Amino acid sequence: MDEKQALSAFAALSQETRLRIVRLLVTAGPEGMPAGAIGEAMDGASSSRMSFHLSHLEQSGLVASRRDGRSIIYSAAYPALSGLVEFLMRDCCQGHPEVCTPAVAALAACCVSAKDNAHA
Amino acid sequence: MDEKQALSAFAALSQETRLRIVRLLVTAGPEGMPAGAIGEAMDGASSSRMSFHLSHLEQSGLVASRRDGRSIIYSAAYPALSGLVEFLMRDCCQGHPEVCTPAVAALAACCVSAKDNAHA
DNA sequence: TCAATGTCTCAAGAGTTGTTGAATAAATGA
DNA sequence: TCATTTATTCAACAACTCTTGAGACATTGA
Numbered sequence: 191m192d193e194k195q196a197l198s199a200f201a202a203l204s205q206e207t208r209l210r211i212v213r214l215l216v217t218a219g220p221e222g223m224p225a226g227a228i229g230e231a232m233d234g235a236s237s238s239r240m241s242f243h244l245s246h247l248e249q250s251g252l253v254a255s256r257r258d259g260r261s262i263i264y265s266a267a268y269p270a271l272s273g274l275v276e277f278l279m280r281d282c283c284q285g286h287p288e289v290c291t292p293a294v295a296a297l298a299a300c301c302v303s304a305k306d307n308a309h310a
Numbered sequence: 311m312d313e314k315q316a317l318s319a320f321a322a323l324s325q326e327t328r329l330r331i332v333r334l335l336v337t338a339g340p341e342g343m344p345a346g347a348i349g350e351a352m353d354g355a356s357s358s359r360m361s362f363h364l365s366h367l368e369q370s371g372l373v374a375s376r377r378d379g380r381s382i383i384y385s386a387a388y389p390a391l392s393g394l395v396e397f398l399m400r401d402c403c404q405g406h407p408e409v410c411t412p413a414v415a416a417l418a419a420c421c422v423s424a425k426d427n428a429h430a
Numbered sequence: 431t432c433a434a435t436g437t438c439t440c441a442a443g444a445g446t447t448g449t450t451g452a453a454t455a456a457a458t459g460a
Numbered sequence: 461t462c463a464t465t466t467a468t469t470c471a472a473c474a475a476c477t478c479t480t481g482a483g484a485c486a487t488t489g490a
Contacts, residue, residue, distance in 0.1 A: 197326055203398070204321035205448080209313065217401045225467060239449065241468050260457050260466045268402075272413035275395050278323070281337045282391075293392035294418045325478080346436060359479065361438050380436045380487050 191273035195251060199274050202250035207232055208243045212252055215266040222265025224258070311393035315371060319394050322370035327352055328363045332372055335386040342385025344378070 191199075203209050214231055215222060223231075229240040244264055247253040251270045256263050282290035311319075323329050334351055335342060343351075349360040364384055367373040371390045376383050402410035 193326070193329065197324060197329060200320050200329065201324035201447095204317060204324045206313070206317060207448095209317060209320065213398075213401070216399070226465095229467095236450075237467060238451080238469080242448075245468085257456090260464095262467065268410070269412065271398065271402075272410075275399065275413050278333075279336070279391065279395065281333070282388075290388070290392075292389065293395050294414065298414045298418070327478095344436085345438095356480075357437060358439080358481075362478075365438085377486090382437065 191270075191277040196274060196277045198250040199252055199270065202247050202252055205243070205246075207235065207239070208247055211243060211247060211264075212266065212271075215253055215264060216268075216271070218266070220265055220268075222254075222256075222263045224261035224263050226261065228264060311390075311397040316394060316397045318370040319372055319390065322367050322372055325363070325366075327355065327359070328367055331363060331367060331384075332386065332391075335373055335384060336388075336391070338386070340385055340388075342374075342376075342383045344381035344383050346381065348384060 203212060210232060211228055214228065225237075225240055225244060228244070229235050229237060232240065244253070244255070248255055248264075252267055252274075253264050254267050255265075279290055279293055282293070323332060330352060331348055334348065345357075345360055345364060348364070349355050349357060352360065364373065364375070368375055368384075372387055372394075373384050374387050375385075399410055399413055402413070
């Protein structure tokens with residue numbers, strides 16, 4: 191993740207519909223969802239509007255797509271999300287570890303019950 | 311951190327100058343830096359331009375300011391950054407813990423040498 | 431009090447972004 | 461082949477964002 195990619199990702203996430211799509215896909219898991227189903231979840235947004243936002247997200251690298259019959263399935267690009275988090279907090283510890291451990295703890299909290307390798 | 315705050319924070323981070331300011335302040339530590347010094351670090355951006363971006367960042371909650379004599383000192387709002395990371399990845403584990411542990415690991419990597427409470 | 435320093439505010443203009451509706455394209459099944 | 465379903469592309473327009481330059485405000489030291 192370089193600055194250019196991070197800027198594109200943050201721009202993608204700074205729009206209400208797109209942020210909701212990303213969060214929906216994050217919880218939907220690796221299998222993803224077809225564009226139509228995502229559109230319905232966005233209080234029935236028009237197809238051209240969905241297409242605009244989905245392609246914006248795909249170009250930013252935050253989601254991936256694949257065709258399945260007539261549908262196009264979109265899914266969260268988890269490595270890109272990890273990379274963005276890492277980019278944002280990179281160098282946060284330069285002499286001040288107390289500053290970023292809360293961020294780690296907050297993020298780790300959602301994984302703790304499942305696995306305990308957060309410090310790997 | 312709610313959706314509105316997250317949108318504002320992502321919008322703030324989606325602009326090159328502002329992203330650089332945030333990363334500069336993150337590494338600068340809690341003491342922060344005066345506006346003028348930040349401007350010099352942004353290849354000498356004009357004072358009105360810096361003021362525009364700094365107040366944008368302050369409104370989004372990502373940085374804080376305080377006056378010190380003639381200078382105004384800006385510093386990173388670390389809790390807001392933690393909150394944003396947490397918001398972005400919230401619910402990432404719903405049945406798929408393998409999906410977010412890389413993000414935790416990436417973030418924890420920068421803290422590991424200092425402290426080992428990343429799983430707290 | 432006055433000049434200098436550091437920063438903010440404001441208005442104007444160029445550029446960018448998001449929505450809409452109509453048209454297009456790809457895949458499927460009758 | 462033809463109608464249907466699913467999704468994309470395009471042009472136009474309104475709304476928003478960023479930069480610039482001029483001016484104003486707050487603080488300090490002479």
